[in-house]
Amino acid sequence: MATIRNVAELAKVSTATVSRVINSNGYVNEETKKRVKEAIEQLNYFPNDVARSLFKGRSKMIALFVPDITNPFFPELARAVEDVTNRNDYTFVLCNTDGDIDKKIDYLNALQQKSVDGFIIVSSSLTEDHLKNIQAPIVALDRIISPDISSVTVNNRIGSRDAVNYLKSVGCRRIAHIAGPEHVDNAINRMRGFLDEVKHEDWFDSDYVVSGAYNFEMAREAAINLLTKNPKIDGIFAGNDLMGAGVLNAAASLDIKVPGDLAVIGFDGITMSERVTPALTTMAQPIYDIGARAAEILIEQIRSTSQVVMREEFNVQLTERQSTLRREQTNEH
Structure with missing residues (x-):
């Protein structure tokens, strides 16, 4: 493996000059700098990343x-x-x-x-x-x-609309949404897609939208509160699969049968959604x-x-x- 001394000998300069070229620290005239760079490239002097960035201006x-x-x-x-x-x-x-x-x-x-x-x-x-x-x-x-x-x-908004319409197609009559963080644009668009399909329904209540912050525990607690206060809810669209898993956990703790009493759909299509019980229906992203x-x-x-x-x-x-x-x-x- 080449050393800084090898580079210095090949370039006919001191090791201090090689160090200044590598670290861009201190003045080195252009002709000398060129010789040092050529020596570094020829010897493939370590660190390679530094040598590469010297010659190509890139770190890869x-x-x-x-x-x-x-x-x-x-x-x-x-x-x-x-x-x-x-x-x-x-x-x-x-x-x-x-x-x-x-x-x-x-x-x-x-x-x-x-x-x-x-x-x-x-x-x-x-x-x-x-x-x-x-x-x-x-x-x-x-x-x-x-x-x-x-x-x-x-297409977060369209995908969310499809999720809600699917819940309707399997017989859900009162559908709630566990939403992601308020400042995240994909969470906002998923909530908008949900609202597109339910805001004109006679049964819809603004209390049917609660935050789960894309977090399992927060979604679990939100779902427990939601389902306890609104026992007629029979469908939940969770803004991501992690929150969907939280909803399934909440339903189990409340002895609510899924899907018999409550249908749950998530969004993302992560591998974990296949492994929870029951396996989670989802709007799968590629x-x-x-x-x-x-x-x-x-x-x-x-x-x-x-x-x-x-x-x-x-x-x-x-x-x-x-x-x-x-x-x-x-x-x-």
């Missing part, structure tokens, strides 16, 4: 920001991004931001210093102002940051496809001199499972 590194790595949706999304980045010889960095704006900004600043080539960001709090000094391409995933930033999303497409768009933008804003929206698809078996089906058993 892509970062993915997610708000909550404990939500099973995001590891599934991250796997797709990682697969595409690795196939294209990029290093993949996963940043769990906890939905904390200060943490996001710290990550942005630290990764910019490491010459990260691009960012894929799942965020509802980062704005154009936060990102105006970022020199690398950005793709928003799952949520839209700005009309000037490329994004990959799904999780792998949207993660992969975001990575493909980002790599295209990294390699291209023209930065065309791309907006891609995927469809969700009903995946019917035991939590919403049609009432006539349940009566047969």
Whole structure:
């Protein structure tokens, strides 16, 4: 393995000069700098990332920001991004931001210093102002940051309308919604889709919409309160599958039979939705496809001199499972 001394000898300079070139610290004339860079490249001097960024201005590194790595949706999304980045010889960095704006900004600043080539960001709090000094391409995933930033999303509102109409089709007459965080645009659109289909119903009450914040425990508690106060509710559309699992848990604790007394549908299509009891019906996102497409768009933008804003929206698809078996089906058993 080459050493800094080997580089210095080949470039006919001191090790201090090599260090100054690598760290961009102190003055080195252009001719000397060129010889040092050529020696680094020829010897493949470690660290390779530093050498690569010196010659190509790139780190071959892509970062993915997610708000909550404990939500099973995001590891599934991250796997797709990682697969595409690795196939294209990029290093993949996963940043769990906890939905904390200060943490996001710290990550942005630290990764910019490491010459990260691009960012894929799942965020509802980062704005154009936060990102105006970022020199690398950005793709928003799952949520839209700005009309000037490329994004990959799904048709949340239409998918939610389909979810509610499906509950009606299996016999539900009073349908409630466990909503995601108020500041998250996909949660807002899912709630809007729900309201599109129920707000004109005679039975609808604003109390039928409660927050579960995309969290299992919060959704469980919200569902217990909702069902205790409104025992006539016979259908619940949960804004994501994690909350759907919380609703199933709440129903079991209240001795409410699913789907006999209550039909439950989620949104996302995470693997966990197949493994809860009863298995959760869901409006399934093509999780792998949207993660992969975001990575493909980002790599295209990294390699291209023209930065065309791309907006891609995927469809969700009903995946019917035991939590919403049609009432006539349940009566047969």
